[in-house]
Structure formats: C-alpha cells, structure tokens
Amino acid sequence: ISCLIIYLALVKYLRFQHRDQLLKNFSHLNSTSKLKDMTYEESREISRVLIELDCPYISHTSLSLALFQTYSVPSISKLLNKTGRLNLPSCVGKRAEDTVCLLAELQTFGLFSQRGSLAISRINFLHSIYSTSISQDDLLFTLSLFIFEPLRLIDQFEWRTSTELEKYSRFVLWSHIGQKMGIKHLPSNPDDLLNWLKVYKSKAVVFDPSNVKLGEATINLFARPYPKFLKPFLRKSIIYFLPDDIREAFGWSNEIPLYISRLIPIIFKIRSFLLLHFTLPRQASFDFGLRDPSLENPSMDDETTFYQRSNWLFEPWYVKKTFWNQFWSVFGFSVPSNEFQQEGYEIHQLGP
Template identity: 35%
Template sequence: MDYTTAHEIVKTTILREFPFMYAFSTQFALIKSYGIASGTKLLVQTRRLTTESKVGKRSEDTGVLLGELLVSGIDSPRGLVALSKMNWIHNQYGSKIGNDELIHTLALFILEPPRWIDAYEWRPLTEIERVALFTYWKEIGNRMGMRDIPDTLAALQRWTADYQAENMRYAETNRMCVTATLNLFVRPLPGFLQPAGKSIMACFLESHVRPTLGLQDPPKLLEAAVGSVFHVRAFCIRHFFLPRFREMNVLGKERAGGKIVRESYMFEPWYVPAGVLDYIRRRVFGVRQVPGPEWMSEGYLPEELGPVEFKLRCKDAVLAEAEEMRKYAEKGGAGVIGCPFRYAA
C-alpha cells in the first residue's frame, strides 16, 4: 500500500466511520505522550502548554494542523504548508527534541485510535484500515525527518512497548503538562464539578499510565460507568443508526485572499468568523470567549499557525520548504526516493 491509497482509506475511517472516537483518541494520545519526561521538560520550559493564556491556542492549532494533514492531505497545497510549518516549529528547538521522542509521539497517533475504536466503537478496525493509518502516518514521519521508523505496524508496536518500558516514568513536568491540559478540558464546567470532570478524564487512560502522569486512579464504579456509556453508544450506533452517506466537513473554508475560517472549535474560538450575535454577547453580556479580532476571526493561513511570535518571521522559510516538499511528493515521496527532510540539525 502506498501513502496516497492509504490516505483515501484514512479519510473514510475518520470522516465516515469513526469521526468522534478518532478525534477523541488523538487528544488522549497527546496526553499519553506526556509520560515521557524529556519531552515535558521542554514543554514546560517553553511555557506554551502550562500557561493558561496560551494552552488554548496551542490545542486549537494542533487540531487545525492535524486536520490539514489528515483531511486536506500532505500533498495538497494547504497540507504541504501545514507540515512545513510544523517542521519549522520543531526546528526552533533543534536537538532538544530527540528522534525517539518524535517516533514515540508518531506511534501514539498510529496505535491509540485503533485501541480506542476496538474497545468502544460499533465495530473494530479492519487490518486494511490499521495498515493505512500506519502507512500514511509513516510518510508524515518521514517528511518530518524522523530516522529509523519501524518498517511494519507489528514492529512499531514492539518498538513502542520497549520505549515506554524504558522511558515512561513520573516527573513533575509530566504532571504540570497533564494538569494544564485537563484544566482546559474542564474549563467550561462550574468549579465544583471540575474535580469530577478530571476523574472522568482519568478513566480514559490506562492504569499503568496514570502514575507516570501524576494522576490517581478514579473510583472503580466511575470507571465502569464511563465504559458502560461508551458500550451503550456503540450498541445504538450499530443497530439503530444509518451509515454516513458523505464525509463530515471538518476543514475550514477558504475566503477571498486565501484566509481559512472554521465553523466550530473545541476550547477557544480561534479562526471562527464573528457574527452579530457574537457582537451582542460580547458588548451587552460581557462574554469574552466569543469570536472576535483577538481570536483572529478573519481566519488563518497554514503558515501562520502556531505561536504568535513566529507568525511573520517564518513565512518565507515555510513556503520554501513546502515547495521543496511538493517536488519531493511528485517523485513519489519517501517510499521511492528516501527522506531528505530533517527537523533538526
């Protein structure tokens, strides 16, 4: 299977078959990656994940970037620029991000969604769907300059298990990153419900992972209740819901001038156009988190995603790499000509 064929299968998997569970599982794949202390140490140093005013934008940008890579595709104009921007951001930290750390995060994006889907969805993934996820994400990893990515899905599973056994340990920086992320998840809840919300979130992580993140095991009854809700959902979807006849639209729409606006958001209204109702909510009722200029309601260009301070100075370099990557893709990508891209010196 080549990565272009894999992309078509991946799109069907995440836009028709399991859109909710795929998106949900990738959120927790990121949380699980915080069990590696060498990675969380850098995240804490940058303060982009542990600062309340920045964590929302980082999460929204991550979702937008993944959407461009997985749905637009890494050979599309938007996907090329989005992946080049992600490479540029990683390049700012050079050797502080190890090759194995990147492979581990890549592996979680490949392995966690099938684990969740098999456990909680209306049917398990087929072998073709699993291989497609591996093949497509491996091409993304190649274009990010990762070296020595395992050649098969089974080999990646073994590599990941060995890496976690050796490197997944508790550190205070792990707890800080997880706390900031869970605080973002429960932010919309009243204060007295937020501890319960965090306990529910902990139910979605395996028991051997929680201690590495500084999380306590939730009550067994709560864990069983959460699992039951998902199993009831799966039963209802399998027996009472019609299949989707078209792909879900999760990408933003391009406006004149090339800016892309979103129709929805998860935590903060970045890149969502402001309407009259939003203006009333802001001016009359004092609601802050509604679309407006401070949330870049005019939209985004893929090269502008990421930390605000990088917005202008990276543009030329990102677009130049996107053009190089376009030529590279025309020749067949890593499966044909190897991997010329490296995120670090």
C-alpha cells in the same frame, strides 16, 4: 410503527455500507503479504472511512489524548514546560487549537496538497527551533501514539472495530508523515513499531514533577469550557481514558473511582448501541472543523489566505461568529469573537 420497522431495517442493511465497500474496493490488499504494497494515496482513502465517516468523534478527540500522553516522558515535558506555551492558561488554548489545525490540514488535504505541504513545513519549522532538544526517539514515540491510540480507543468504545486494512492504512499514512518530518529508523511494519513502542515506554515513561505540571495544565484545558460543578467528574473521566503506565507517569494511579470505571463503559455501550441500530451511515465527511475543504490547492496569489473553522475543541480560535455559536455564551462558554481571530488562520502563522 410500520415506518419505524422500515427505518430500522434500512439502518441494519446500510450501517456497514462504508466498511463493506472499502473491503470490496481494496480486495487486492486482503492478505498480510499484500498490505505492504499499500500506497500513500490508498492509505488516505482507506483511513478516510474510519476518520471522517464511521467514527469521526473518537478519531478526532483521540489525537488530543495521544498528544497528551507524550507529556508522560520527562524529556518532552521538561522541554515544553521550558517554552511556557503549554502551562500558561493564557497560551495553552491557542497552542492546542493550532496543533489541531495543523493535524486537520494533513488529514483533510493530504501531504501532497498545497495546504498539506504548508502544514508539514510549518511543523518542521517549529520543531527545528528546538532541534537540539528533541530526540528522534521522542518524535517516533509521538508518531506511534498518533497511529495506535485512535485505533485502541475506536476498538474499545466505538460502534464498530477497525479492520486490519484500516489498521495498516493508518500505519502507512503516518509513516509518510514521519518521513516528511525527517524521522529516521521508522520500522517497516506496524508490528515492529508496536514492539518498539512497548520497549520505549518501559524505559522513558516514568514519573516526574514536570509531567505533573504539564498534565494538570492539560486537564484544566480539557475541562475549561464546562461548568465548575462538572470539572471533578471530567477530570476523572479524562484520566480514565489514559493507559495505566501513562497514569502512573503523571502520578494519577489512584484517581479513578469505581463509579467512573463502571459508568464510562456503560455510557459508551449505550452510545454504540444507538449508533449501530438507530442511525444511518454518515454521507458527508467530517471536515475537522475546516469550513471549506474544497479549497485544497488555493492560488498563492489569492488574497484569501485565511481559513476559518466551523467548530473547535477547547477555545473557539479561527471560528466565524454565527447566531448559533453565539448562543453558547448564555451558558458561560467561550464563543467566537475578534479575541479568537474569527477572520481565520494562515497556515504559516500557526503555532507559537
């Protein structure tokens, strides 16, 4: 019992260690007027605490939900349906994992690393193929969701909420990415961007059959790894995490039964309680499944240009076979194999 008491006391003493150290290290940015002076490198260092140490689970999965929400805009969903990469079961898994890899490269290594530069170049190339069909507003909408949705979900479901410093750092981080993507008329502060987002959503987020087609394909992708008997529950659970206006644009306004709206908050409150009171702070960064994040600037002459991952979201693309991950095949899950390019990926080959 004495050991347990000591452990719980240690958890209480250390649990906010990363956040408190962050506030101390960046005390020169402790007012609204000073936040605007935050640099890109400072935003990376600040964001890292929330993304890789304190709240990696929701930070990671919320990007997929943010991307999902972009399909609620008909101009976006019609284009993506036309390409056929997101509504075909044979393509949608790889397309989703490739997107995860590109975003992970940016978040793990930064814009100005060699890997980050390759990732943003690849993103820009893929967008250039459809440049006449993608509007600046649609790009800014997507960028805004990548900024605000993880913060919304973290504040609602994680064991701690984000600080003002962390909120602003996410704006600075993604604004720099937006500039590299050639997005014009980026607001100069998060409040203005949030106001723009609300106005844009009121006009652009509307019901359309193309939204539904893409939305159903995405729901099926989220639920694909799980047993059939769980899929109805998973479907309703995924829809629960979407904002009301997004649900309406997919035609899912009445898809949330009372038990889901009660059960999910309880599950996450229990999770938050356990993390807050019974777990020590993470010391190793969550690397978004990138096997060797130390290879930040590999030589272009290096023959090893393939990068492997250690985990996956939907399908095990680019993950090396191990004894442990092969075990999941017993339960019917897809596991790493040659079919999923276990040798790894080359950044300039990601995407369709």
